[in-house]
Amino acid sequence: MVFVLIALAVFASQYFLHWQIWTISLISFVVGAILGRTAWGAFFSAFFAVFLVWSAMAFWKDIQNDQILSARIALMFGLPAASEWFFVITGIVGGVLASFSCLSGYYLKRIFIQPLPQTTI
Secondary structure, eight states: OHHHHHHHHHHHHHHHHOOOOHHHHHHHHHHHHOOSSHHHHHHHHHHHHHHHHHHHHHHHHHHHHHHHHHHHHHHHOOOOTTOTTHHHHHHHHHHHHHHHHHHHHHHHHHHOOOOOOOOOO
């Protein structure tokens, strides 16, 4: 649920707000605070959701401009010209930001709402 909600919200916000990076952190924080069940689940759900959305959107934008921007950035970083690494690096940067934001939201919730103790029968 966290994965799908973050992926859809980030896609919609990035599509209409044009790559405002603060929106992914805000969306991930709020979803992590409301729906996060475990720390690892919140972390990895946010990472993979934003990784997939940002990589796909970077690929789509790159196709639309005939790969001019990615070729220049690859040349700047010393990567091969038409490299897929550009999209992977873009996804990792967005994924790391979203995962730590979602984890922060989850831990903020845990400060105010303590989990019930486990009882053994």
